[in-house]
Amino acid sequence: MEVQEIIKNLKVQIVEQLNLEEVKPEDIDANAPLFGDGLGLDSIDALELIVLLEKNYEIKIQDPKEAKAIFTSVQTMADYVASKMK
């Protein structure tokens, strides 16, 4: 799968899994930070993103500390997913 396609899928999955009712997938900037200012996600959302990767891509993040870098933005998540799928 191409990175662009992964990005598109991730945006839909994030909105759905994290119940971001007031956000449309296409409104998410792939390079904007997911936590803090950007989408304003918190620590429970981070744990939920770990589940999202497991469920949809069969990718297991063992070390929660590793998650921080992977979940910087939708772009970094997509890059990580692409690298694991190869």
Next chain:
Amino acid sequence: MHVFLGANNIVSPLGFTTAANFSAISSGKSAVTEHHFPFSDHSFYCSKIDRDQLNSHFSKRNEKSSFTFLEKMCVLSIQEVLAQSNIDLADKNNLLMISTTKGNIDVLEHAYAELPAGREYLSEIAKSIADVFHCANTPLVVSNACISGLLAMIIAKRFIENNRYQNIIVCGADLVSEFTLSGFRSFSALSDEVCKPFDAARKGINLGEAAASILLSAQPLSKLIVSGGASANDANHISGPSRTGDGLFQAIAHTLTEANKKTVDFICAHGTATEYNDEMESVAFSRHNLQHLPVNSLKGYYGHTLGAAGVLESIIALESLKQNTLIASAGFETQGTTHLDHVIRQTTKLELQSCLKTASGFGGCNAAAIFEKIL
């Protein structure tokens, strides 16, 4: 007026009496061991009560109706307190309080084919126990995450001080279940070894199961009183503890003021062994300049017994006061919080007068109480 702390009991994997439990942990014994469950390839470190042993103990009561495992734990624990104290729950002046987070959660896992429907409701637990002891008042259930047990004791103290009741037995209980194990695992909160509260290498919690009961009374049944107690909310996050320890700081502040004290002889802390909880406690204690006091967590002996924890750990703290014995904080080796420099390494004899007990939990809740000896 004083509220006295009387008869008590602990039903845990370390024994079915307070004496057996205190003796086991005094000699360094932990109930936390590796367990395998049918639902997972991974093993879990947790503390579980032997089903056959408890069932055979319970069968001596010759009860006619059916009970869940949790209810049996509670009945055995309360029965002990009643036997020691001659309190009659059929008396209108006396109340039973139950503190639990998940109650009969194993009902949702279809553990009991023979029981009538509806046992997953916490008030049904209260009802089934009330029937056993012919309670005059409907037992009061407190479910307030991991502070449930300590909060129930604080509420009991307030009811007694305000002449609502003469005697209150608080029974805290929770099970280890697939429900809680899988949930805390999804939080990456479980340790894959015996937990190490306040230690530099701590990795998270172990879950444990227990029922623990204690009598609070307006009558001078003992030389031990609860001289202060309060709760407070972090107003910060529903699962993560406040980095500044605001709620715990405030609960301790109100407790010290009520007890008219600036310090105590030791702290029996919550100490779950997660990175953030233990550091939060270290911050809150240091904001009161209590960071140099001897402090322990009992989670290395019992795991986190959730709704039972506050009652169970208070009973051990009271036994410490009675026996003038500081209990070692199991699993601690190297200072792993910013401020706590006197985590108790070895169980030692020391003259003790007063203790601060604290608890914190999901939902940002915190509770603190002070127990004291009187002359």
Next chain:
Amino acid sequence: MNAIISSYCKIVPNKISVGGKLFFEEASEKELPEFLSAAYKYGELNYPKFHKMDKLCKLGMLATELALRNCPDWKALDKSRIALIFSNQSSSLDSDRNHAHAISDKQNYFPSPSVFVYTLPNIIMGEIAIKHKISGENAFFISNQFDPELLFSYSTILLQTTGTEFVVCGWVNCDRTHNDAFVYCVKKSNFKEQNSGPELDHTSENIRQLYNT
């Protein structure tokens, strides 16, 4: 010391009343989540975290928000002197069943942290505390039915003996067919309020009547 019930909000499926007056009603019967969503929009809560909450918390957040709005001067108080006392019959069973369902299929085993975190009834008090910066005493009681005597007596003890000046008190229940919320505010009567609402003496009989009507 006397205390006063300064405002209250009641939610039953498809209908919300504040201070005894109809605030919002759905003409057509809707499922609970859709109704809560519509009420959120109508009430202009403007709090995106709302959508992440379970149904129990949504019910409690809406009722609390609307009760507090009707009692504007609570904001001037020291927030550490505001207590939260809540109660219900079903604890967090609605979310409990969701988590139990997520772990029932071993082939498709994905327990969700954002479901699990709501498997404690007192999380509603955490959500209220965060939204309104309320940091005082907390207690969550489980009773088989709405128990005005219990709520009255514990509120009174807190107001008389702990430095608590204001109590947000209530019942919020979410279960298969039993969904309702009733949140009321109690203040010490010496606390001056300019914009006085429908004030009532704080008695268990008044609490019972407000809940039943």
